[in-house]
Amino acid sequence: MTCLSPSERRLQKELMSLIKDPPPGVSVDADQVEQNLFLWTIHMEGASGTLYEGERFQLQFKFSNKYPFDSPEVTFTGSNIPVHPHIYSNGHICLSILTDDWSPALSVQSVCLSIVSMLSSCKEKHRPPDNAFYVKTCNKNPKKTKWWYHDDSV
Amino acid sequence: MLQLLSSKKHIIENILRIYIKTSGNTLCIDIDPKYDIRQIKNIVAPKIGLEPDELKVIFAGKELADNIVIEDCDLGEQSILHVVKVKEKVPKKINDYGMKPLCEILDDSMFSPISESRNNSISVEANDVAHILNNDTDANITSNQQVLVKKIHFYVYCPTCKGLKQGKLRVRCNFCKSGAFTVHSDPQNWTHVLENKQITGTCENDTQFCEDILQNREPTFAEFYFKCSEHISLGENDQAVPLYLIRPNLKQIQCLACLDISYDAVFVFPCQNDHVMCLDCFKQYCMSKLTERQFWQHPEYGYTLACPNGCADSFIKEIHHFRLLDDQNYDRYHRFATEEFVLQSGGLLCPQPGCGMGILADTDCKRITCQGCKYVFCRLCLQGYHIGECGPIENDDLNNQSTSCESELSCNNGNNGEIASRTTIKIMTKPCPSCKTPTERDGGCMHMICTRAGCKFHWCWVCQTEWTTECMGDHWFG
Numbered sequence: 001m002t003c004l005s006p007s008e009r010r011l012q013k014e015l016m017s018l019i020k021d022p023p024p025g026v027s028v029d030a031d032q033v034e035q036n037l038f039l040w041t042i043h044m045e046g047a048s049g050t051l052y053e054g055e056r057f058q059l060q061f062k063f064s065n066k067y068p069f070d071s072p073e074v075t076f077t078g079s080n081i082p083v084h085p086h087i088y089s090n091g092h093i094c095l096s097i098l099t100d101d102w103s104p105a106l107s108v109q110s111v112c113l114s115i116v117s118m119l120s121s122c123k124e125k126h127r128p129p130d131n132a133f134y135v136k137t138c139n140k141n142p143k144k145t146k147w148w149y150h151d152d153s154v
Numbered sequence: 155m156l157q158l159l160s161s162k163k164h165i166i167e168n169i170l171r172i173y174i175k176t177s178g179n180t181l182c183i184d185i186d187p188k189y190d191i192r193q194i195k196n197i198v199a200p201k202i203g204l205e206p207d208e209l210k211v212i213f214a215g216k217e218l219a220d221n222i223v224i225e226d227c228d229l230g231e232q233s234i235l236h237v238v239k240v241k242e243k244v245p246k247k248i249n250d251y252g253m254k255p256l257c258e259i260l261d262d263s264m265f266s267p268i269s270e271s272r273n274n275s276i277s278v279e280a281n282d283v284a285h286i287l288n289n290d291t292d293a294n295i296t297s298n299q300q301v302l303v304k305k306i307h308f309y310v311y312c313p314t315c316k317g318l319k320q321g322k323l324r325v326r327c328n329f330c331k332s333g334a335f336t337v338h339s340d341p342q343n344w345t346h347v348l349e350n351k352q353i354t355g356t357c358e359n360d361t362q363f364c365e366d367i368l369q370n371r372e373p374t375f376a377e378f379y380f381k382c383s384e385h386i387s388l389g390e391n392d393q394a395v396p397l398y399l400i401r402p403n404l405k406q407i408q409c410l411a412c413l414d415i416s417y418d419a420v421f422v423f424p425c426q427n428d429h430v431m432c433l434d435c436f437k438q439y440c441m442s443k444l445t446e447r448q449f450w451q452h453p454e455y456g457y458t459l460a461c462p463n464g465c466a467d468s469f470i471k472e473i474h475h476f477r478l479l480d481d482q483n484y485d486r487y488h489r490f491a492t493e494e495f496v497l498q499s500g501g502l503l504c505p506q507p508g509c510g511m512g513i514l515a516d517t518d519c520k521r522i523t524c525q526g527c528k529y530v531f532c533r534l535c536l537q538g539y540h541i542g543e544c545g546p547i548e549n550d551d552l553n554n555q556s557t558s559c560e561s562e563l564s565c566n567n568g569n570n571g572e573i574a575s576r577t578t579i580k581i582m583t584k585p586c587p588s589c590k591t592p593t594e595r596d597g598g599c600m601h602m603i604c605t606r607a608g609c610k611f612h613w614c615w616v617c618q619t620e621w622t623t624e625c626m627g628d629h630w631f632g
Contacts, residue, residue, distance in 0.1 A: 006412050006434070013413045068411050069442040103462040104411040104439060105429065130626065137631030144598030146612075 007067045011037050014108050026112045038063045042112060050120045057082055059115070061108060071102035073143055074111060083125040086118060090135045092142040094128065099143055170224070173234045175333065176202050187225035191218045198237055212236040212358060215325030215337040215376060228322065231386045236334035238358040309419055310394035311477045312382035318478060321380040321394050323347065328377035332359035333390065337376045344398050347378045395474040399424060411435035425465030437478055444487055448607045451498050457491030494608050497589060504529060505536040536590050587613050587620065599631050
């Protein structure tokens, strides 16, 4: 076996636990991760009893070799981007734990859970008010955007 | 032949040189670690003109009973034993307590486990392990799964060896600093060891000092300190700093960052949940926080970090823990800490590249002369000194260049080799409108957040004023 770097070891462990014991409605595309440990695709189902029931989404996680000290770059990808006041139509997510409030104690699983709960608590489906402008001008990397975190109550 | 050589070597190793400190002088004797205290008394008594029965041997806060064998006391080469004359000839009732050595009997590992690992608790089974240093009041440590603890050590930063080493706990009188001191009870937790006046004791030193205290009926207190156990003692002042958040991972708790279980020492954050990181990850954590200037200037503890889980009141109090950083990063830690301290005390840093000297000047004084490089500059705009209003800062050529957001403190300090010239800093950066820290934008949006942990001001790269919803509406991305 080749010697793994600390971030590879950690990602390997997270992957195993996510495959073995995934949170409800969340599954990882293991084949794809096998190609590249630093780029994950996660499938997510809208929880029943919420506005997103029956919908399927795809999340992409990009990790740097400084992970978990550096936060992963997380975006929605694919054809169905959830319509949500904190999610831009290009897939960027306005969620503080993905930038300012990231901590090495968080994980792919805890990020997924936060996103699921963010979707579940939504009362009205609409895009962020500044969506059109943001999507036109922003950087490809959502971590290059300093967010003013929108009101948490939505 | 080989065997013969090695057995010879074995004999040589068995000689231990120790010092015996009596009220008048210090003797140096060579002993066999297999000797017991009675034999020591027999050797020492004629040299100081007393009978062996008149002597009391004190080591690390305890009077040692006659039958204790030296090698069980963890006495290092050139350690000091204190010998005093017994004051009253009343035969003392021998009780278990007080007749055992204090050294290395403390188990500091009992950081409370995260619930699921509780059944893994540890029972201590070693003759010389008498007490358990337990920060937790929950001393429920009996369990069927008993793990034998070989030897439990403290971790210290040793200024002589320059690094993280195992340490030994020692005791002296907090008043006269004499090691001829016996404690009335063993310390039970880190508070007893680290704080003043926690454990009372009897000072056996003959000097008038402590007699006076006794006559005034004030109790004498023990003062605990640590020595490095990895080099030969260089005398009583050769001390080490206890890195008490580093503990043996007896409970085999997972590192919160790499998820590995390291079997050696781990770093336990001073938070309610006792979050654990392995030492490698702790170094990484410090390095990434240092690079981002996210250490926090705590009013009491200094430049420090908290638990990465964001637990309340979890700042690291003993900043010597950052000694785990390599020399280069520890120097950087020091420099950043000093800069942050100067800025928070209302001072300023010389803007001249390669200087960066901290300057504390009267707040109403606008013309500042750096004591280091003699540069004369304006307190308000940090440009060369001028009379009248501060001019606009030239940055016209740059507005159309799409560069960054990750704002970075440019080095305005003594890092000679790699510093951009003053002009480059002027062209590439804009000062934070609040703390004037030169900030570079390397892509992303116009919403800047000052990366200095002590500032964190939200500002607009275009307007160079506080970030507003108007900025977001007009020119979020330029």
